[in-house]
Amino acid sequence: MRNDCPGCEARESCGLFGAYGVPEACLSIYRGLFSLQHRGQEGAGIVTGDGQRVKSVRGVGLVSDVFSARSWKELKGHLGIGHVRYSTTGSTLIQNVQPIVVECVDGVWAVAHNGNLVNAGELRAMYQESGAIFQTSTDSEVLVHLLADPMFRRRPHRVGRALSELKGSFAFLLMTRNCVMAARDPFGIRPLALGALGQGHVVASETCALRQVGAAYVRDVEPGELLVMDETGLHGSQFAEPAPRAAHCVFELVYFARPDSLVFGENVHKVRLRYGMRLAEEHPVQADIVISVPDSGNSAALGFSRKSGIPLDFGFIRNHYVGRTFIMPLTGQREQGVDMKLSVLHEVVKGQRVVVVDDSIVRGTTSRRRIRFLRQAGAAEVHVRISCPPTAHPCFYGIDFATREELAAGARTVEEIRKFIEADSLGYLSVEGLLSPLQRPNDFCAACFTGKYPLDPSRAQGKKDWETNRPDGELGLNL
Ligand code: SF4
Structure with missing residues (x-):
């Protein structure tokens, strides 16, 4: 809606x-x-x-x-x-x-x-x-x-x-x-x-x-x-x-759905676990602990830890009584929501080289705030690993990513995002890594990562954004 x-x-x-x-x-x-x-x-x-x-x-x-x-x-x-x-x-x-x-x-x-x-x-x-x-x-x-x-x-x-x-x-x-x-x-x-x-x-x-x-x-x-x-x-x-080809929203698996749900024939937890393992292969790092941004980063962090051999620990403690920051209505409320929602376990991260596994970076301001919390708590290094590719294009099918200008990856390179969020290193899962672990990889929409929309969104709000940014004038599915 x-x-x-x-x-x-x-x-x-x-x-x-x-x-x-x-x-x-x-x-x-x-x-x-x-x-x-x-x-x-x-x-x-x-x-x-x-x-x-x-x-x-x-x-x-x-x-x-x-x-x-x-x-x-x-x-x-x-x-x-x-x-x-x-x-x-x-x-x-x-x-x-x-x-x-x-x-x-x-x-x-x-x-x-x-x-x-x-x-x-x-x-x-x-x-x-x-x-x-x-x-x-x-x-x-x-x-x-x-x-x-x-x-x-x-x-x-x-x-x-x-x-x-x-x-x-x-x-x-x-x-x-x-x-x-x-x-x-x-x-x-x-x-x-x-x-x-x-x-x-x-x-x-x-x-x-x-x-x-x-x-x-x-x-x-x-x-x-x-x-x-x-x-x-x-x-x-x-x-x-x-x-002819379905276009299930892959972001449901990355972020939106609950881990205990079966969505599009896939168990969400198991998919996220595979994303974490793949992320560890694509972006290895020398570190002391892996922590997740709870709750939607939990499964991917577990996968990253299993594959890399770096122990998983609890670096963030979530207050479950604050709404998801992603869907707080106004920017001010969203930032306050971050402060309220997550507190850092100082005793875990102090002096450690920390890998933070998160499910996405949308605007980037939330990630930067969390990294600052970790540094204030004494983390020696903060390496960010994201269990999906850069979110560079808006969604016209019902998920809020705001406009392309507001997206961290809308006009920035990965290195520019790394600097913006103040991380020591930043690695995103590849599009291949996102789709290939799925049973029917061609049946997914990944347009917010690829810009290839399954159906013409030009009549939707955001038309101008689409017309300005679509790649090669192509409409297509996935890759
Ligand atoms: S663009 Fe496609 S994959 Fe991205 S959130 Fe929207 S429906 Fe999902």
């Missing part, structure tokens, strides 16, 4: 959880959203139904802030969908919190979205031109207008036809009074997994949420697939042909 409010630069990614045929569905959705909290911390919502009535509870803040015992009295029924929202800049408005719920001429629809629609601007303008009024400033709402459009409403396969008008990345959950639907874009950019729970089914952005509610993982929702769950059972069909 992306905020397309004029003048607002917000970019968002989110977590989804849906259930059908599950008694007291709201409780499973609530637990599922808790497990997906890392995907969005600024708003949460649940919509449920019992076949007759549809009720929703939404609010700004963490899942634990939004729902209370009162919510469970409201949210009755055996079907429902939930959403956690992520926004890095701009105001967090209650009307942008999902699921969006609307009353159409043929009944209630609820919609929850993870991703970013690159043609949302033109669809929105088209509907506004014909008199439609939008409730939110998000791109996700265009699907509601497509569903209500008589051109689609009066024809068979209405939902599939509406979905096939969308371009960009999307995992959608939709709900009516008696049905839950799940869909994924033809490139499969964002993850969405199906699970079985008792007599019913659940769908979630990550399998960690399936496990949390006691559901068994069945399979991923396929790229271009629409899954319908209703009283007649579970039905899957293709609303669009899958793209």
Whole structure:
């Protein structure tokens, strides 16, 4: 979900959880959203139904802030969908919190979205031109207008036809009074997994949420697939042909997803472990200890330590009650978040040559601050190893990297970044090292590292940036 409010630069990614045929569905959705909290911390919502009535509870803040015992009295029924929202800049408005719920001429629809629609601007303008009024400033709402459009409403396969008008990345959950639907874009950019729970089914952005509610993982929702769950059972069909090559977001594996999730057929922890081992081969260093930037650097640091033989230790202690700095809304808050979130274990790093393994450098200011903390604690040397290639290009598909100008690697060489973050040495994983450990390396998007976008992002916000920086005018996948 992306905020397309004029003048607002917000970019968002989110977590989804849906259930059908599950008694007291709201409780499973609530637990599922808790497990997906890392995907969005600024708003949460649940919509449920019992076949007759549809009720929703939404609010700004963490899942634990939004729902209370009162919510469970409201949210009755055996079907429902939930959403956690992520926004890095701009105001967090209650009307942008999902699921969006609307009353159409043929009944209630609820919609929850993870991703970013690159043609949302033109669809929105088209509907506004014909008199439609939008409730939110998000791109996700265009699907509601497509569903209500008589051109689609009066024809068979209405939902599939509406979905096939969308371009960009999307995992959608939709709900009516008696049905839950799940869909994924033809490139499969964002993850969405199906699970079985008792007599019913659940769908979630990550399998960690399936496990949390006691559901068994069945399979991923396929790229271009629409899954319908209703009283007649579970039905899957293709609303669009899958793209010749999928473009799963590799950054989900590097940073975004939880280590205990299976994403795009890969266990996130094991992939990160391999990245760390590969990093040790590509950028060896003489050092005394390896430390990670917790939590998303943990697995790669373990891999680096195993391969290099340098012992792993705990150099940073994380305060788990501070939100992820990457998704704090404003720069000032982000820096304060770094101070609050990590403290250095002086007794571990003092006098040591330290290798710090981190999952990415986005703007560079956070890394520099951490390195300063380590030096203040007495580290003799600080060598930084990053478990992905330089993030040099913006993402148009739902992950916030700000603009190319703001990216540390947007216009700097690795040596210039090293100087900027004040490290003794800096090594990034190669693109080859990023993709080759994966089972299906050609089925991934790595555009924020390579600049090769799986589909034309020129209609998205950031068009100017794309047009200025795209390599050789080529659109392509991965390498
Ligand atoms: S550009 Fe990067 S963050 Fe965006 S979808 Fe592709 S790999 Fe993921």
